[in-house]
Amino acid sequence: MPTYDFNCKKCNENFTVQVSIKDKSNVNCPKCGSKEIQQRFTRVNLGGISGGNAGSSACSSGSCSTCSGC
Numbered sequence: 001m002p003t004y005d006f007n008c009k010k011c012n013e014n015f016t017v018q019v020s021i022k023d024k025s026n027v028n029c030p031k032c033g034s035k036e037i038q039q040r041f042t043r044v045n046l047g048g049i050s051g052g053n054a055g056s057s058a059c060s061s062g063s064c065s066t067c068s069g070c
Contacts, residue, residue: 005042010034 001018008015008029015030028035 005040006037007040008032008034009036009038014040 001020003016003018004024004027005014005016006027006029007013008031011029011032011034013029013031017027019027024039027037029037
């Protein structure tokens with residue numbers, strides 16, 4: 001099952017959930033219960049192997065525009 005990272009627009013909570021792609025639109029914030037969430041694109045996980053140079057110290061901003069390894 002895919003893992004997705006979200007940010008709650010209401011309380012600013014960052015959280016990760018494991019949910020099927022068809023149920024992704026039904027995710028609520030675990031802190032405040034809000035449905036006002038936005039998906040964060042923080043990593044790639046293919047078959048249990050994280051990609052995007054996740055272990056690199058150069059990749060700390062969460063934006064590939066500042067990372068030479070992504």
